[in-house]
Amino acid sequence: ATVRDSLLNVCMDAKHHKTAPGPEGQLHGQCTPWKDNACCTANTSVQAHQDQSYLYNFNWDHCGIMPEKCKRHFIQDTCLYECSPNLGPWIKPADSSWRKERILHVPLCLEDCEEWWEDCQNAVTCKVNWHKGWNWTTGINQCPRGTSCQKFRYVFPTPADLCQQIWSHSYRYTAYRRGSGRCIQMWFNPSQGNPNVAVARYYAQANAAVAAAPAGSPLSHLLALLPPALLARL
């Protein structure tokens, strides 16, 4: 149970995260679903809604104003990334100067990815990976030389391209639906609690089976090939 529990109810060691999750009486706007148990402070939740916030000095409008219906998905992504205490099974060491840990391959619910892409297809950008390679000479990210601004639907031909590539594979595109218990929801109504708690528990269970096998053993190699759905039953 210890392997599993260490993946549950935790915050990644990144730029703005709290060291441990806990209640935040007053989270702002779209981050309020996390107020009962959050890795973000109230201040971070306010910044998550700001253009060019101090969080990363990141400019959503680098190719002209991002439409509001698109921006709300980026705000929601920021809230999940900064506030969620349920991303433990996907926290990995990060190879970067600005954070020690990152998330990798979080299974995002189908609807969250598809709606993000739908609402952003006419927004414009010049880069596939928004983590790296910007021109920061002014202190705000600008399109690097040699790139051009194009609609999202050309830069990211499919929803999977958007969700997986924009943040260096933070997310994995899945066919799992909201409410399935098999995918992480960026959007949820907190009146019935946070659905991602059970999802983290499910995948932590799968990871624990892999962790229980001796490292480098034939068993561990075999387990590494099995889908979580099977592992969770071991």
Ligand SMILES: Nc1nc(=O)c2nc(CNc3ccc(C(=O)N[C@@H](CCC(=O)O)C(=O)O)cc3)cnc2[nH]1
């Ligand atoms: N889901 C999700 N996953 C994330 O990892 C994530 N990360 C951010 C943080 N975004 C950014 C974007 C650019 C830079 C940046 O400074 N890029 C530099 C390279 C810095 C380095 O790697 O040392 C650049 O070259 O553009 C930092 C943080 C915001 N939302 C996220 N949302």
